[in-house]
Amino acid sequence: MRKKVRAAREARNLAPIPARHTLSEIFSQPAAWRETSRQLEQQGTLEQLSKLFFPRSPWLFIACGSSYYLSQVVATLWTRQLQAACSAVPASEFLFAPGETLRRTGAQRVVLVSRSGETTEVLRAARLLEADCSIVTLGVTCNAESPLEKLCARTLKLTWANEKSTVMTRSFTSALDRLPEKVEPWLEANAGKIQDFGGKRRFADFIFLGQGAHYWMAQEAALKITEMSSSYAQAYHTLEFRHGPRAIASRDTLITFLLSEAAAEEETLLVSEMKELGAATFVVANHATKTLERASDLLIELRLDEPEFARLAPLAIPAQLLGAAVGLRKGLDPDTPKNLSRVVTLRRDGDNPAKRRGA
Numbered sequence: 001m002r003k004k005v006r007a008a009r010e011a012r013n014l015a016p017i018p019a020r021h022t023l024s025e026i027f028s029q030p031a032a033w034r035e036t037s038r039q040l041e042q043q044g045t046l047e048q049l050s051k052l053f054f055p056r057s058p059w060l061f062i063a064c065g066s067s068y069y070l071s072q073v074v075a076t077l078w079t080r081q082l083q084a085a086c087s088a089v090p091a092s093e094f095l096f097a098p099g100e101t102l103r104r105t106g107a108q109r110v111v112l113v114s115r116s117g118e119t120t121e122v123l124r125a126a127r128l129l130e131a132d133c134s135i136v137t138l139g140v141t142c143n144a145e146s147p148l149e150k151l152c153a154r155t156l157k158l159t160w161a162n163e164k165s166t167v168m169t170r171s172f173t174s175a176l177d178r179l180p181e182k183v184e185p186w187l188e189a190n191a192g193k194i195q196d197f198g199g200k201r202r203f204a205d206f207i208f209l210g211q212g213a214h215y216w217m218a219q220e221a222a223l224k225i226t227e228m229s230s231s232y233a234q235a236y237h238t239l240e241f242r243h244g245p246r247a248i249a250s251r252d253t254l255i256t257f258l259l260s261e262a263a264a265e266e267e268t269l270l271v272s273e274m275k276e277l278g279a280a281t282f283v284v285a286n287h288a289t290k291t292l293e294r295a296s297d298l299l300i301e302l303r304l305d306e307p308e309f310a311r312l313a314p315l316a317i318p319a320q321l322l323g324a325a326v327g328l329r330k331g332l333d334p335d336t337p338k339n340l341s342r343v344v345t346l347r348r349d350g351d352n353p354a355k356r357r358g359a
């Protein structure tokens, strides 16, 4: 009997701890941001790149998955903050219409973003652009050695932000400096509330709403929930929700509002409307109001005095934690998400199923 007990205990110790990598990477984001700021400062990277890439020339970002949503957030911010003509497209969209995409965007600078630096569609786009000498390309990756680096004029490598997980978290948010010391206590104070809420309440599906750059954060949030918990999740521009999608509002649908400064008043009205419809509501705002407190099943405040664009990285964290909690409650392991691989590599002869590398 003693042997059996020992064997069972050893087996339990050897069993992988579900979501171990994913959760440790989620909580390591402030440290990853701190390291990013230190490395870029120390290496003088931004000064070097500014000589090659002037903000005024039209920019185009090309990426897939979370890297695509990150690119859309950056394109929105650069257009607003740098008055640069900046846009982002999924690599597959570029591949099927390269000339049209370049004509429409007028892009002379193209940034190819890929955590792995190995995603086939991104590499195919880089090869197409390599042949066009009027375009200067910048690769952005977390991989120390990647095929992407060989195809781009320059490459920015954030190797310290790389992840073991399939699902991207810190590699998505690593781009800031003053926030780490504020977000670490915020994580301590709020992570448990989000994990409890996601671990206890059962929802049939999830909606994420955001305006402006927050819309792309809502898209990334929906992708996190889908990847980590194999749940149905959709993202809309917040005020578009009234124009049809609100038909699905019910207590079984969790509607998450990523509140923006510009549209806060209108967005708050919608939160109250959805509450009156009986929907479950999760609000992430920089500062709470009495109305929001009354209309939210869960209300998380960032309480950061940084400008809104600098708050977007921590804004990614609630959905990462919610996705991991819902996935664990459903008996899944976000470290090995269903049907997913860390890198999507395709084979040229289209009829073969996409070859998926590694977990």
Ligand code: F1P
Pocket: 064, 065, 066, 067, 113, 114, 115, 116, 117, 118, 119, 122, 166, 167, 168, 227, 340, 341, 342, 343, 344
């Ligand atoms: C892009 C990506 C990830 C997704 C999954 C499959 O990877 O779509 O966003 O979570 O890992 O690959 P990359 O091009 O950024 O390496």
